Amino acid sequence: MRNTYIVLIVTTLGFSLFLLGDYLAWFGTSKITVLDYVQVNFKMVDEETGAPLMHAHVRCFQKENRNACSEVNNGIAGMLSLKIPIHKIITHSHIFKQGEELVDTEDPMLHIMFIHSDYASPVESIMTKDLPSLEGKQLTITMPKRMGLASPEPDESRE
Numbered sequence: 001m002r003n004t005y006i007v008l009i010v011t012t013l014g015f016s017l018f019l020l021g022d023y024l025a026w027f028g029t030s031k032i033t034v035l036d037y038v039q040v041n042f043k044m045v046d047e048e049t050g051a052p053l054m055h056a057h058v059r060c061f062q063k064e065n066r067n068a069c070s071e072v073n074n075g076i077a078g079m080l081s082l083k084i085p086i087h088k089i090i091t092h093s094h095i096f097k098q099g100e101e102l103v104d105t106e107d108p109m110l111h112i113m114f115i116h117s118d119y120a121s122p123v124e125s126i127m128t129k130d131l132p133s134l135e136g137k138q139l140t141i142t143m144p145k146r147m148g149l150a151s152p153e154p155d156e157s158r159e
Helices: 002-023 128-134
Strands: 030-046 057-061 070-072 079-092 097-102 109-115 123-127 138-143
Touching: 030 128, 057 079, 079 128, 097 128, 109 128, 123 128
Parallel strands: 030 138
Antiparallel strands: 030 079, 057 109, 070 079, 079 097, 109 123
């Protein structure tokens, strides 16, 4: 009976030391590169009225990458969601994840052009290293009217 307790205590201590050593990466780490996606939400509004815009689209581009994102249907009217691919290097030990870092792209800026048939197409630029901090957030984009489509002012000289 006493030997059973000794074996149990030694096994528990050994397993605990293994967990501690693995958590502290005493047994080494390895790195893998994974493809992940960041989803960012945009609410596009009219510059003059602040009303949300429907039927808007985007085009994302970087140097050597003309299609740097894709639109996702989120089911919310007036909200445009983008999935932006990113590559991460994940460092892990046998059991625990030790850390992760974003892989730098050739062009550190992601340019997003907002497109609507009645509005000018503004371009917003986001640093790719800032993308993980924007995950799930809602950003508001004010869309200026396209030149020549603004509502005409009444001509008071004709009265």
